[in-house]
Amino acid sequence: MSDTDITVIKNNAEKQQQASGDHAAAGGADAAKPAHELDSKFGWLVVFGSFFSLMLSIGTTTTYGIYLQEYKLVEFPNASSSFLSWIGTLQFVMMCFFGIGVSVLCERVDTRILSGIGALVSALALIIAS
Numbered sequence: 001m002s003d004t005d006i007t008v009i010k011n012n013a014e015k016q017q018q019a020s021g022d023h024a025a026a027g028g029a030d031a032a033k034p035a036h037e038l039d040s041k042f043g044w045l046v047v048f049g050s051f052f053s054l055m056l057s058i059g060t061t062t063t064y065g066i067y068l069q070e071y072k073l074v075e076f077p078n079a080s081s082s083f084l085s086w087i088g089t090l091q092f093v094m095m096c097f098f099g100i101g102v103s104v105l106c107e108r109v110d111t112r113i114l115s116g117i118g119a120l121v122s123a124l125a126l127i128i129a130s
Contacts, residue, residue: 015109049115053115053118053119057095057118057122060090060091060122064087065088068084071087100119
């Protein structure tokens with residue numbers, strides 16, 4: 001790079017800083033204003049919604065041992081415990097496997113829509129399983 005190129009780059013950077021400083025000082029287009037207040041009701045709703053979403057999705061997976069007793073004693077008394085444990089294993093594997101695709105969808109679709117669809121699918125699956 002020549003000295004002239006470096007000078008041009010520095011001048012362009014200074015012009016951009018001045019323009020952004022003038023724009024922010026003029027209060028244009030919500031300069032440095034967050035979309036929501038940092039400690040607002042909306043933020044707490046997001047925290048509680050995330051908590052319940054994780055509690056239900058990961059909680060049902062990690063408490064499979066309770067279901068295993070029910071399956072072993074009532075539903076499938078002749079099946080071995082190692083065979084029935086595959087139900088919980090497949091549940092966890094499917095959650096991790098579909099998480100890859102859903103994470104890609106989260107970048108393209110609104111997260112609230114996907115969370116709603118996931119809640120409906122989870123509720124339907126628990127109803128069918130009971």
